[in-house]
Amino acid sequence: MFGVRFHGRGGQGVVTSAELLALAAFRDGRHAQAFPLFGSERTGAPVMAFCRVDDREIRTREPISDPDALVVQDPTLLHALDLSAPLVLVNTAGNVQAPGRVIIVPATELAREHLGRPLPGPALLGALVAATGVTSFGALEAAIRERFAGAVADGNVNAARAAHDSVLAHA
Amino acid sequence: MPYQVGSFAVGNRLLPPEERTTQADPRRANAITSGHRACRGCGEALGARYVVDSALRASEGRLIAANATGCLEVFSTPYPESAWQLPWLHSVFGNAPAVATGIAAALKAKGRTDVRVLGQGGDGGTVDIGFACLSGMFERNDDVLYVCYDNEGYMNTGVQRSGATPPAARTATTEAVGDEPGNVFGQGKSAPLIALAHEIPYVATATIADLHDLEAKVERAMGMHGARYLHVLVTCPLGWGAEAHDSVRIARLATQSGLFPVFEGSRGDVTAVTKIRRRVPVEDYLRPQRRFRHLFEPELRTDVLARIQARADRNIERFGLL
């Protein structure tokens, strides 16, 4: 089982990121479970979402306390987070200190460039997929196209691909 | 139509049959049949019989009724007997308008557009506890005719004050003691005006003193679809402290004094009023009711009577009743 925990703020598509990953895993024929943890819904508040991926049925429902990968969509949350995970992906341009492997993804910039809006999720997912192979990129693209339509889907896919290819290039 | 004095003549034999009232028709549904347990002189039993029979005639017998908890529900269904001759559902106190909405929705989903829906309740169940459901039904313009039988208090439970209880009236929770005996001034709400504010297709008031008018209004309402509201003043001899034989007369005095305006409205505007034929001072209306006795004994409370008269005057001016 592979567990990912996503952090961000309400309105940044954190829950959507977890769901896209679950959708992608489903398309790869794997089992996946995505769920959020939030307070009363409002934008700007810290939000967590989880995604488990496995090849067998996933029964447990507890939040992921020991993630295999941590995805941080908003760097202003870094000071409040426990970053001890084997892999940490952070949406930022700066440096991040963490015990495990850290991948910096300028996801907001990529999103602005390809999508025209600062929604960093798909780019971070592209990077995650490249770094871990938790799903195939093709499945991620299919998931994005299932969730979004037209130019928005194209933009998200392109941002994801850019981040994905960048991670592979630096591997 | 010739002027009716009292209710001595139920129907007018001089009229062609199709112009006669529902009650004059031997084939009337008699939807609340005899044997119910209402008090003698009960205005609600009289009003409901006229309303339901008219609605049944207008819908050619295809009518379902939803009834709130209250006097009407209790005295008409002493288990295992029922006085109702039409399909009838009682759920709880505050939900009759919503239950009626549900029935109408079921009929619509099933394509049974020929069957109509009547919601019924007393003033308590309509104006107070049922108010949210009533407003919701109005706001959605659900296809229901809702009739409020207003006897100005929670009579079934022993005569307590409701949002429809008039100022100065004695009830068990507004006793004629203290600085302001009886119900206080400055409270209460006009359900008909609130109904009008929802801009529904039809709103009307009526009383048991003018039963032909009541029937005609039911017929008119049944000729339309959408949310419709009829507010009927019904005398409660027990709760009002009046003689059982005076029920109709007292209801007439309510209209002739101006305290209960009789009008029709549609989509937010008053469209017709029934003018006062012979105006009377409010005292004439108040005296026969023991719930207002403290205004006359031990001393004549001209101050309170003047305030009540002012309310009647305002209605007369506001609705153009003279």
Add this chain to the structure above:
Amino acid sequence: MLSQLEGSRAVAETVARCRPEVIGAYPISPQTHIVEGLSTLVRTGRLAPCEFINVESEFAAMSVCIGASAAGARTYTATSSQGLLYMSEAVYNASGLGLPIVMTVANRALGAPINIWNDHSDAMSQRDAGWIQLFVESNQEAVDVHVQAFRLAEELSVPVMVCMDGFVLTHAVERVELPEPDEVDAFLPPFAPRQVLDPDAPITIGAMVGPEAFMEVRYLMHAKQRLALEAIPRIAGEFEARFGRPSGGLVRGYRAGDAETIVVALGSVLGTIEDVVDELRADGQRIGALAIRTFRPWPLEHVREALAGARRVIVVEKAFAVGVGGIVGQNVRLALSGLDIEVSNVIAGLGGRPITSASLRRALTSELPPLSFLDLNEGLVARELARDTGAPAENMLRDLAGRA
């Protein structure tokens, strides 16, 4: 059709396949996505004929269902927590009138203090209302049990509430096999009411019943619910035969056959419990679990039979009776009366506090008192009790915020 979608949407799609004719809908977290989904299905004509009514309160929602059901329509609504309380008068009314309404309860804690997260206090507050109460463990089971619920309700003329954990299940995106519409049609015939408001055959429904007959009426409600103990497994069996997977039923054991310790629970926490049972079994512990799928009627004989061989029973539940203790625990103790089995009641997950496998492991391998609260902040409550008085939550704020 195999899909990956949010639990609420899966329920909406499934309920639509059950062809309700009237839906009364009022929003409350965390059920909102269910009624939103149904609203769109009706608007786009995918669910027709159906009247979807945006009511003004949960009380109105259940009241609309009452009117519609009495007029012969298949009806549905969904709610949670405060909404369920607000409609409580109508909830009792529906079962008293024998109306086969199906309602989803997306389980959420009851306030005060206001709390939007999952626990079972809402459903438990209505356990005596005369509704059948079914609890599901996963979104797949939620889908399957809703189909069975309409069959069950209409067969017995008893309303059914399908309980699924709010947020944990409603907002989880996971794999679900949605039943094909024609398969649901074959399983669920059109609603044929036992009594109906019909001008062609007028009846009076809802009369006052006095002392001379009320006891008999209530006894018959109890007897009707007991009939569900036979109907539920039968319908679940038919569902499995047609759709090819087990779901619903009364109780289900997990590795409980030879277990010395059996953990009893309702709802989604069973998934986590099953994982922990597997880990402890691997460590050599003879431990198992018992899932209560039907809470009302209480399947007493089935619970007794399933637990009779254990030495110790641990009831883990997400609600409790203030001033008394566990609710499910109480019912389990009733089922085990006369048997020499130690029963420990663990209250867990109130207000959405996560029940972790680590905490469960600790609890299941410890000596437990008859009643305990999982992961309780003992220090905080001790300080509060020492200080005393007033509203617990508001007073606790001072300590939580670190002020003196």
